[in-house]
Amino acid sequence: MRSYLLKRIIFFIPTLLLLVLLSFMLLHLAPGDPVDRMMMGPDTQYHQDAGEMTDQRSYWTHRLGLDIPLFYLSIGSLENPKSVFDNKVGSWKKFVPFLHFHSDNQFHRWLFGDNLSSKGILRGDFGISYSSGQKVSDLISSRIGWSLFFALFSVTLAYLISLPIGLYSVQHPESLFSKTSYTILILLFSLPVFWTATVLLMIFSNPDMFYIFPASGVQPAGGFPAGISWIQKIRMTVPYLVIPTICYTYSSLAFLSRIFRVTISDVLKQDFIKTARAKGLPEKTDVGKHAFRNTLIPVITVFSSAFPSAVGGSILLETIFSIPGMGLTIYQSIDAKDYPVLIAVFFLTGLITMAGFLISDLLYAVADPRISFSKKTAS
Amino acid sequence: MIKNPALLLCSFLFLFACKESGKNRNFDSINLSPVVQLQDTLTVDPLWSKENTIISHLSSEPDNLHPCNGGSSPRSEILIQTQAFLLSTDFEKQTFAPELATSLPEISSDGLSLTYTLRKDAKWDNGETLSVSDIIFTAKAQKCPLTNNPSVKAYWKNLKTIIPDSRDSEKFTMIMKENNIQNMSFVTSFCIMQSSFHDPKNILNNFSFEQFDDSSFRPENEKALLDWAQNFNDDKYGRIPEYLNGLGAYKVVNWEAGQSVTIIKKKNHWTANSKDSRMLSYPEKIIYKVNKDENSVQLEFKTQTLDVSTNLSMGSFITLASNPAVSANYHHVLSLTYNYTFLSFNEKPENTKRAKLFTDKNVRRAFAFLTPVDNLTKVVYKEYSSYCKRMISNVSPLKPEFNSSLKAIELNIDTAVLMLNKSGWTDSDADGILDKLIDGIKTPLKVELIYMNSSPDWKDMATLIAESYAKAGIKTELMPVDLRVYMEKARQHDFDMLLGSWGGTSFPEDFSQLWHTKSWLNNGSNYSGFGNPESDALIDSIKTEINIEKRNKMIMRFQEMIYDDQPYVFLFCSMRRNLVHKRFGNVSLFADRPGLLLNNFKLLSTTAE
Numbered sequence: 005m006r007s008y009l010l011k012r013i014i015f016f017i018p019t020l021l022l023l024v025l026l027s028f029m030l031l032h033l034a035p036g037d038p039v040d041r042m043m044m045g046p047d048t049q050y051h052q053d054a055g056e057m058t059d060q061r062s063y064w065t066h067r068l069g070l071d072i073p074l075f076y077l078s079i080g081s082l083e084n085p086k087s088v089f090d091n092k093v094g095s096w097k098k099f100v101p102f103l104h105f106h107s108d109n110q111f112h113r114w115l116f117g118d119n120l121s122s123k124g125i126l127r128g129d130f131g132i133s134y135s136s137g138q139k140v141s142d143l144i145s146s147r148i149g150w151s152l153f154f155a156l157f158s159v160t161l162a163y164l165i166s167l168p169i170g171l172y173s174v175q176h177p178e179s180l181f182s183k184t185s186y187t188i189l190i191l192l193f194s195l196p197v198f199w200t201a202t203v204l205l206m207i208f209s210n211p212d213m214f215y216i217f218p219a220s221g222v223q224p225a226g227g228f229p230a231g232i233s234w235i236q237k238i239r240m241t242v243p244y245l246v247i248p249t250i251c252y253t254y255s256s257l258a259f260l261s262r263i264f265r266v267t268i269s270d271v272l273k274q275d276f277i278k279t280a281r282a283k284g285l286p287e288k289t290d291v292g293k294h295a296f297r298n299t300l301i302p303v304i305t306v307f308s309s310a311f312p313s314a315v316g317g318s319i320l321l322e323t324i325f326s327i328p329g330m331g332l333t334i335y336q337s338i339d340a341k342d343y344p345v346l347i348a349v350f351f352l353t354g355l356i357t358m359a360g361f362l363i364s365d366l367l368y369a370v371a372d373p374r375i376s377f378s379k380k381t382a383s
Numbered sequence: 384m385i386k387n388p389a390l391l392l393c394s395f396l397f398l399f400a401c402k403e404s405g406k407n408r409n410f411d412s413i414n415l416s417p418v419v420q421l422q423d424t425l426t427v428d429p430l431w432s433k434e435n436t437i438i439s440h441l442s443s444e445p446d447n448l449h450p451c452n453g454g455s456s457p458r459s460e461i462l463i464q465t466q467a468f469l470l471s472t473d474f475e476k477q478t479f480a481p482e483l484a485t486s487l488p489e490i491s492s493d494g495l496s497l498t499y500t501l502r503k504d505a506k507w508d509n510g511e512t513l514s515v516s517d518i519i520f521t522a523k524a525q526k527c528p529l530t531n532n533p534s535v536k537a538y539w540k541n542l543k544t545i546i547p548d549s550r551d552s553e554k555f556t557m558i559m560k561e562n563n564i565q566n567m568s569f570v571t572s573f574c575i576m577q578s579s580f581h582d583p584k585n586i587l588n589n590f591s592f593e594q595f596d597d598s599s600f601r602p603e604n605e606k607a608l609l610d611w612a613q614n615f616n617d618d619k620y621g622r623i624p625e626y627l628n629g630l631g632a633y634k635v636v637n638w639e640a641g642q643s644v645t646i647i648k649k650k651n652h653w654t655a656n657s658k659d660s661r662m663l664s665y666p667e668k669i670i671y672k673v674n675k676d677e678n679s680v681q682l683e684f685k686t687q688t689l690d691v692s693t694n695l696s697m698g699s700f701i702t703l704a705s706n707p708a709v710s711a712n713y714h715h716v717l718s719l720t721y722n723y724t725f726l727s728f729n730e731k732p733e734n735t736k737r738a739k740l741f742t743d744k745n746v747r748r749a750f751a752f753l754t755p756v757d758n759l760t761k762v763v764y765k766e767y768s769s770y771c772k773r774m775i776s777n778v779s780p781l782k783p784e785f786n787s788s789l790k791a792i793e794l795n796i797d798t799a800v801l802m803l804n805k806s807g808w809t810d811s812d813a814d815g816i817l818d819k820l821i822d823g824i825k826t827p828l829k830v831e832l833i834y835m836n837s838s839p840d841w842k843d844m845a846t847l848i849a850e851s852y853a854k855a856g857i858k859t860e861l862m863p864v865d866l867r868v869y870m871e872k873a874r875q876h877d878f879d880m881l882l883g884s885w886g887g888t889s890f891p892e893d894f895s896q897l898w899h900t901k902s903w904l905n906n907g908s909n910y911s912g913f914g915n916p917e918s919d920a921l922i923d924s925i926k927t928e929i930n931i932e933k934r935n936k937m938i939m940r941f942q943e944m945i946y947d948d949q950p951y952v953f954l955f956c957s958m959r960r961n962l963v964h965k966r967f968g969n970v971s972l973f974a975d976r977p978g979l980l981l982n983n984f985k986l987l988s989t990t991a992e
Contacts, residue, residue: 035867035871036865036867037871039533040867042454042533043533043534057905058905058906060533063533064533120603135446136446136621137453137618138618139618142618146640202678205682209679211685212708215686218688219679219682219683219686219688220674220676220680220682220683221642221672221674222642223639225438225642225670225672226637226639226643227639227643227645323675324679325679326642326675328641329641332641339867
């Protein structure tokens with residue numbers, strides 16, 4: 005098991021590096037220039053001389069290292085490292101493709117730092133956001149909390165609701181509840197989340213209807229009053245979280261209850277359950293003790309997929325409810341071509357996804373003793 | 384038991400689909416002047432909150448609150464309250480007025496020396512008095528190549544040096560490199576920073592203005608400067624309340640990321656006894672609440688969670704204005720701004736693959752006759768479009784230098800077609816689209832119109848424009864793009880036509896950025912390619928002419944040039960949508976950004992009988 009674990013963790017490294025390299029390339033291929041966005045301010049469109057702006061643009065492109073190659077290697081011509089297709093009139097060398105090596109490149113600076121504003125990822129520094137000037141690690145840590153909370157809480161809630169529904173449906177497949185619940189869940193699944201969120205707001209945050217919950221935010225405007233206890237803070241926060249939690253949760257109910265229903269139904273048809281029933285064990289023991297553990301495999305698989313969404317957040321819900329999460333941050337970073345933030349997000353998403361898969365693999369072994377990652381020796 | 388669930392469902396949907404009839408539109412006032420004072424409400428509802436706290440709506444979060452590094456509009460709004468400036472905007476008189484200076488500067492005859500005297504009563508939060516060293520530090524910090532202020536650094540390029548007066552410790556002279564009408568107005572955008580707070584070791588004293596202007600100077604090789612800059616650029620000076628230092632009457636006490644920024648009035652501030660209306664600070668607390676979603680913003684106004692907004696869409700504004708409960712609690716006013724919307728032609732598609740469609744000014748004029756400006760204002764301002772002011776030239780009609788002799792070009796398709804025919808555009812192949820031989824190639828009049836995809840209003844306007852052009856045999860291909868692509872295409876002149884908007888202020892305008900030919904050559908903001916030696920010379924003269932009368936005459940002449948050349952179809956002035964709770968009085972609305980001053984809002988609900 006230990007060697008398996010070590011092997012998987014070591015495998016993270018080249019995967020993450022490749023992921024980050026692809027991210028670098030995709031970001032740079034996308035149209036737009038981050039320096040252009042940095043140069044924009046509320047007044048700059050109107051007063052500055054074009055020549056001076058050009059100087060500033062060149063300076064900042066150089067200072068951010070955006071004028072150096074992306075990676076250690078590039079394909080160019082023997083004459084010009086930038087392009088085989090350079091139109092400059094030159095010698096025969098421009099027709100000869102050549103692999104150029106660049107010791108100073110953007111990827112290298114991302115790894116090792118630029119000795120100016122960043123120490124590099126190897127020293128735990130993601131750099132500084134182009135748009136806010138904030139350390140990327142601080143930016144992400146201030147936003148990931150709510151995304152993590154909603155992702156994990158909504159998945160847990162979905163499991164807690166779906167499991168009994170799935171179980172009941174298996175045990176009473178022809179009941180009115182079983183049929184009605186399935187229809188309702190499918191209907192909920194098909195509702196677009198932004199529509200549902202808006203409708204819920206219009207019903208439950210509207211003084212013309214039912215004014216029960218606040219319309220936006222995760223806490224009172226201006227923060228909590230001074231000197232209140234953490235329990236009071238939770239009590240003040242809960243009303244803000246009800247509608248967003250419903251929106252985060254409802255769409256997965258149909259899917260999960262169906263998974264539970266199908267899986268438990270399959271397990272209950274197995275021979276060992278027939279044996280248990282034949283032995284006269286109560287149905288509660290058959291299902292609770294014997295069947296349930298065997299249904300954990302797909303449950304673990306679905307649970308592990310919640311981790312990447314914790315980093316990605318939900319831009320729609322975060323915009324509608326003004327939740328300071330990762331989804332909106334990522335969208336704004338894409339809009340601003342904020343490379344340091346985006347690279348950090350891709351890196352973290354990749355890391356968390358792989359960690360999630362590793363955890364789920366380990367949990368498989370816990371749930372099902374037949375699964376083993378240890379090397380088997382010949383007896 | 385439900386016999387017909389489908390009917391029930393349909394009834395349910397019908398019930399929720401019904402909207403208010405919108406007949407009861409109660410609209411306070413339309414403000415058609417640059418400044419308007421809202422009348423204080425006579426009846427104070429006892430249910431209104433009596434807290435002397437304003438909750439103001441922001442549609443986006445400030446990037447940071449660093450006094451030097453940053454460039455978002457929300458940041459500017461907040462800095463007006465927490466910082467102070469040498470000169471500031473007198474919103475009522477639409478000019479600048481002294482704030483930290485005792486008066487407007489004495490300007491030398493050549494316009495290159497501006498002498499200021501600092502007021503003696505301005506004190507920092509630690510009790511230190513404002514001094515000339517703070518001014519010098521501010522200027523050097525702004526000019527230092529290592530500070531992270533790319534969006535504004537070019538403003539400071541014209542400053543040569545600052546010389547303290549040897550006899551008067553409050554006096555100093557700014558020496559500029561070139562005479563420019565903005566030599567005075569540019570300081571209104573930059574707050575003064577405390578040198579002992581941001582540079583306790585006086586590192587910047589060891590470097591001169593000349594060094595910072597010298598392109599051969601390598602600041603990254605100066606370790607002390609590098610260390611200072613790394614500390615100065617640190618995000619703590621833009622985000623953590625303890626490090627947000629300023630001379631303003633308010634200070635930041637809380638910043639909940641993505642949620643709100645809270646500022647409170649300082650006790651015993653140096654402006655406390657000021658009689659100057661621009662230095663009043665009535666509210667005890669101002670909370671800037673971030674909310675990007677229009678629906679929840681509307682709900683927050685219905686529940687009176689928000690007190691003020693100038694960031695509403697027209698749709699939300701109309702919805703709220705038509706709600707009797709909202710009307711009872713809020714003033715809702717449309718106010719004019721100096722911003723305007725335009726349609727730009729590409730007059731010089733050189734070095735691009737674009738066809739030379741708009742090199743002839745008669746063709747551009749014909750397109751102006753084809754553009755349905757009145758319909759476009761209806762798209763944006765709906766039933767309030769009649770209050771919208773047309774833009775006729777590049778100068779706002781709100782400004783005294785606006786050339787009122789120029790007349791708006793009204794929609795006239797027949798005239799447009801005649802003009803196009805005269806310019807050689809005819810439907811030679813009877814396919815319904817005009818065509819012409821350009822450089823020997825038969826070129827159809829197919830125009831690509833680029834617009835930003837940030838708002839449905841742009842799309843609606845572009846669609847209306849295309850429909851109107853089609854009546855004259857012009858095929859318009861609409862291309863929505865995001866802001867980055869838009870800026871790239873505009874600067875690279877890779878477009879036929881584009882729809883856009885410019886911001887403006889009441890300050891003297893330097894037309895170089897939008898209209899000088901070097902701004903086209905350098906891929907600047909002269910997207911259309913307008914300009915010739917005569918217009919360049921006029922622009923250069925305008926920006927150095929200090930005499931207002933002479934300058935205004937030149938500006939009027941310049942407007943005639945623009946009008947004649949038609950690089951744009953000028954569309955309309957933007958209107959700001961203001962919602963202000965009636966529990967506050969002493970509210971004035973201004974054409975200049977941010978449109979209103981929260982510090983002047985006086986709470987009525989505790990004082991009214």
